[in-house]
Amino acid sequence: xxxxxxxxxxxxxxxxxxxxxxxxxxxxxxxxxxxxxxxxxxxxxxxxxxxxxxxxxxxxxxxxxxxxxxxxxxxxxxxxxxxxxxxxxxxxxxxxxxxxxxxxxxxxxxxxxxxxxxxxxxxxxxxxxx
Amino acid sequence: xxxxxxxxxxxxxxxxxxxxxxxxxxxxxxxxxxxxxxxxxxxxxxxxxxxxxxxxxxxxxxxxxxxxxxxxxxxxxxxxxxxxxxxxxxxxxxxxxxxxxxxxxxxxxxxxxxxxxxxxxxxxxxxxxxxxxxxxxxxxxxxxxxxxxxxxxxxxxxxxxxxxxxxxxxxxxxxxxxxxxxxxxxxxxxxxxxxxxxxxxxxxxxxxxxxxxxxxxxxxxxxxxxxxxxxxxxxxxxxxxxxxxxxxxxxxxxxxxxxxxxxxxxxxxxxxxxxxxxxxxxxxxxxxxxxxx
Numbered sequence: 477x478x479x480x481x482x483x484x485x486x487x488x489x490x491x492x493x494x495x496x497x498x499x500x501x502x503x504x505x506x507x508x509x510x511x512x513x514x515x516x517x518x519x520x521x522x523x524x525x526x527x528x529x530x531x532x533x534x535x536x537x538x539x540x541x542x543x544x545x546x547x548x549x550x551x552x553x554x555x556x557x558x559x560x561x562x563x564x565x566x567x568x569x570x571x572x573x574x575x576x577x578x579x580x581x582x583x584x585x586x587x588x589x590x591x592x593x594x595x596x597x598x599x600x601x602x603x604x605x606x
Numbered sequence: 607x608x609x610x611x612x613x614x615x616x617x618x619x620x621x622x623x624x625x626x627x628x629x630x631x632x633x634x635x636x637x638x639x640x641x642x643x644x645x646x647x648x649x650x651x652x653x654x655x656x657x658x659x660x661x662x663x664x665x666x667x668x669x670x671x672x673x674x675x676x677x678x679x680x681x682x683x684x685x686x687x688x689x690x691x692x693x694x695x696x697x698x699x700x701x702x703x704x705x706x707x708x709x710x711x712x713x714x715x716x717x718x719x720x721x722x723x724x725x726x727x728x729x730x731x732x733x734x735x736x737x738x739x740x741x742x743x744x745x746x747x748x749x750x751x752x753x754x755x756x757x758x759x760x761x762x763x764x765x766x767x768x769x770x771x772x773x774x775x776x777x778x779x780x781x782x783x784x785x786x787x788x789x790x791x792x793x794x795x796x797x798x799x800x801x802x803x804x805x806x807x808x809x810x811x812x813x814x815x816x817x818x819x820x821x822x823x824x825x826x827x828x829x830x831x832x833x834x835x836x837x838x839x840x841x842x843x844x845x846x847x848x849x850x851x852x853x854x855x856x857x858x859x860x861x862x863x864x865x866x867x868x869x870x871x872x873x874x875x876x877x878x879x880x881x882x883x884x885x886x887x888x889x890x891x892x893x894x895x896x897x898x899x
Binding site for chain 1: 680692
């Protein structure tokens with residue numbers, strides 16, 4: 477059975493690019509345009525993988541990432557970070573939030589900085605969910 | 607009331623990272639989320655004879671804004687703040703209101719109005735239109751000197767000019783939410799010359815004494831909330847006296863409750879908050895009052 481992949485990104489061009497890559501690789505794409513809608517979709521659709529942007533309106537990818545990594549009902553869902561924000565800045569943000577809020581949230585397994593070639597994105601998805 | 611979320615409206619030419627940076631003292635108050643908004647004016651991409659809608663120009667402008675926001679966002683993310691961004695082709699005020707509706711910020715930061723006097727007379731000032739249509743406090747950011755240097759400690763030494771209205775009371779509650787970042791606040795009331803029953807010294811001193819008593823009580827109230835406050839009574843034209851006091855005490859910004867005058871009346875006669883927001887050299891924090899449109 478095809479696996480469901482949720483794309484959370486506010487940029488319609490990026491969503492369209494990722495959806496095309498997913499469809500060409502026989503995955504079922506789902507889309508959300510911000511962090512709040514993304515969480516609603518995750519709770520409703522239980523995707524096999526989330527491809528997540530960082531800089532978005534209405535609840536950034538940082539908040540959603542930390543929610544997904546710390547909620548015991550959701551932390552089994554793999555995440556690919558797909559963003560224009562540099563990895564270095566993302567990791568620093570996590571460190572600052574860990575210190576501020578206590579605890580330590582694990583680093584993302586796969587962090588892709590935009591733009592990427594379709595093959596690179598498809599390979600990352602395959603690596604996570606086959 | 608705490609400032610947890612800030613909406614930063616920029617066209618890049620007026621408000622840039624240095625301005626944003628000077629607002630980050632709000633982290634000491636409660637700030638945890640910054641939302642950027644860049645509104646691309648419609649006429650920059652509008653339909654032109656022979657070329658149609660300038661879609662490529664829209665893409666280029668949005669991407670330019672996006673690159674700028676990513677750079678700013680990286681700095682804020684590294685501080686542990688949440689960041690969001692909007693880039694839209696739209697009209698300024700309706701777009702700000704749309705984003706306010708979606709994001710529920712506790713403060714809107716905007717540059718001063720660039721409309722000319724005649725345009726303001728007929729179309730009104732952007733800032734005052736915004737104040738009239740939102741309940742969210744608005745900071746009109748200014749670069750305080752000709753060399754475009756931003757005030758480093760924006761909340762260090764504010765001046766609050768009270769006219770004892772209900773809006774003033776709302777403003778005081780807002781100020782209390784900033785207690786952790788305000789160094790010392792100057793509280794002033796301007797007695798209009800027309801309010802002095804007679805010009806003799808005794809009468810004038812009587813009025814001054816009464817106003818000073820009210821200010822002392824307010825300062826005590828703020829002191830109880832943990833804010834060091836100093837009272838001042840001035841006499842004369844409120845707009846001029848507020849500006850004068852701001853210079854005399856070298857304040858970092860002016861805080862005002864916005865007027866409740868009807869929109870049309872205000873456009874023609876002006877209001878103290880409008881005039882100070884538009885003309886003062888100091889950044890202004892305007893707290894909206896009851897809507898009266």
